[in-house]
Amino acid sequence: MLGQTVTKTFFKLVNVDLACLIPILSLFFCPVLSIRGVQEEDPPDPQIMRLDNMLLAEGVSGPEKGGGSAAAAAAAAAAGGSPTDSSIEHSDYRAKLAQIRQIYHSELEKYEQACSEFTNHVMNLLREQSRTRPISPKEIERMVAIIHRKFSSIQMQLKQSTCEAVMILRSRFLDARRKRRNFNKQATEVLNEYFYSHLSNPYPSEEAKEELAKKCGITVSQVSNWFGNKRIRYKKNIGKFQEEANLYAVKTAVDAANVSAQASQANSPATPNSGTTCSISSSHNCLLQPTQYIQ
């Protein structure tokens, strides 16, 4: 029941933003301290170890962040350089994780504080009662143990909920399929330019991929994905891509013409134009060449 409250909070965090912290403390100061029926709680617990390990691995518990994901994001940001980058999403993810972490720690601290406060409270009560009836140290010890057990079971719920929240966050942010963003226009243009100007063999080398990735502000594997998709989709329906193919062929031809015009301008500035008509025919050459690839 309490766990649900915590979980809900994390759900909220994941979906929208940070909700106010739950007034958990209020729930603790009215529990009936039944002396019987508490011995069945398990102190060793394999599950709590699992939770602890996961929280540690995710960087929620343990020392102040740092870790690989931050370094990876920083590297991505450095490599990307250009604005609309995927590192934005990454930092978003990290921010959410930090929020979860913050909630987790503040809750944990609250529990610890509440635990000691409550223990003190009970001790005082017992001390008062000891004036009217004898209370053995063993009884006090037992009381304290009961309280601690109660609180640690609640801590476990917190850990469970935190784990859940992290899992949800991961699936939401790290599963890129969910957060698919189209590449920006310029990136697509660069990729298409390369693709259609290497239509006979559209398999960029590792170096070429790296350069394209740099130019487009995406990763090398994204370039690979793009070319993989492009090849298969082009092959599947060449007709659909004909227009695009022409467009890019003309574009590169025009670029080439411009370059050659610039070069020739130094030599003979008498023939600057008539480059476009030429370029269309050269584009056809480019498109008709890869018969092997088309079939």
Next chain:
DNA sequence: GTCTATGATTAAAG
């Protein structure tokens, strides 16, 4: 809401 385009993931093959 549907429909298409598109980036990512997967299995299988090399």
Next chain:
DNA sequence: CTTTAATCATAGAC
């Protein structure tokens, strides 16, 4: 490792 082909899940257009 790479690739293809199929598929998933979403973005964006309508």
